[in-house]
Amino acid sequence: MKLLGKKGHQALKDLKMAILIVSSTRTPENDKSGNWMAKEIKREGHALVTRRIIPDDFLAIGGAVLDAVRMDQADAVIVSGGTGLTRTDLTIEACRPLFHKELTAFGPLFARLSYEEIGAAAMLSRASAGSIGESVVFCIPGSLKACKLACRELIFMEVGHLVAHLRNG
Numbered sequence: 001m002k003l004l005g006k007k008g009h010q011a012l013k014d015l016k017m018a019i020l021i022v023s024s025t026r027t028p029e030n031d032k033s034g035n036w037m038a039k040e041i042k043r044e045g046h047a048l049v050t051r052r053i054i055p056d057d058f059l060a061i062g063g064a065v066l067d068a069v070r071m072d073q074a075d076a077v078i079v080s081g082g083t084g085l086t087r088t089d090l091t092i093e094a095c096r097p098l099f100h101k102e103l104t105a106f107g108p109l110f111a112r113l114s115y116e117e118i119g120a121a122a123m124l125s126r127a128s129a130g131s132i133g134e135s136v137v138f139c140i141p142g143s144l145k146a147c148k149l150a151c152r153e154l155i156f157m158e159v160g161h162l163v164a165h166l167r168n169g
Contacts, residue, residue: 010161010164010168011160011161011164012075012160012161012163012164012167013045013046013160014045014046014047015046015047015075015076015159015160015163016046016047016049016072016073016074016075016076017041017046017047017048017049017074017075017076017077017078017159018048018049018050018051018052018068018072018074018076018077018078019034019037019038019041019048019050019051019052019077019078019080020050020051020052020054020061020064020065020068020077020078020079020080021033021034021051021052021053021054021080021081021142022054022055022056022061022079022080022081022082022090022091022142023053023054023055023056023081023082023142024055024056024088026053026081026142027053028053031053032144033080033081033142033143033144033146033147034051034053034080036144036147036148037078037080037147037151038051040151040156044156046076049068049072049073049074050067050068050072050074052064056081056082056088056089056090057090058090058093058094059094061079061082061090061091061094061095062094062095062097062098065077065079065094065095065098065132065137066098066132068135069132069133069135069137074135075134075135075136075159075163076135076136076137076138076155076159076162076163077135077136077137077138078138078140078151078155079091079095079137079138079139079140080140080141080142080147081141081142082139082142083125083126083127083128083139083140083141083142084124084125084126084141085124085126089126091139092126092128092139095128095130095137095139096128096130098130098132098137099130099131099132099137100130100131100132100133101130101131102128102129102130103128103129103130103131103136103162106127106128106129106138106154107125107126107127107128107129109154110125110127110140110149110150110154111123111125111127113149113153113154114146114149117145117149118145125141125146126139127139127140127141127150131162131166133166134163134166134167135163135166136159136162136163136166138150138154138155140155
């Protein structure tokens, strides 16, 4: 991993990243959000160590996140989908108990950016992020528009800095 200076801070480059798509209907062929994120992760200079589609199931979501962190040794995990309000939207409920520390500003920042694009419907998103050991996990909505917004405006801008903080703890 390379270190890059960022306004007086260290930011890691060449990270190992994982994409977990939470959906009971998506396939690798129709997963526009996952396809876009995979391409952008590589374009940002990071390695994609795992990409999975997992069902809307509490244990499956939590297990997949822990596998990505522990077995795949991902520095960062993006969990896309399952952040809404339906009874099957369980991403936040599955991930939040796993967090050692929650990045409490991530959700409000994403909501603010979403509000600027889609108005009051932004309140339907329950985006969240936190750390598990020396890895950072982002839980974001599954729509392509939301993935692009979260990745471009928040995740890719700070992921190296966040992981550096976790490593240098």
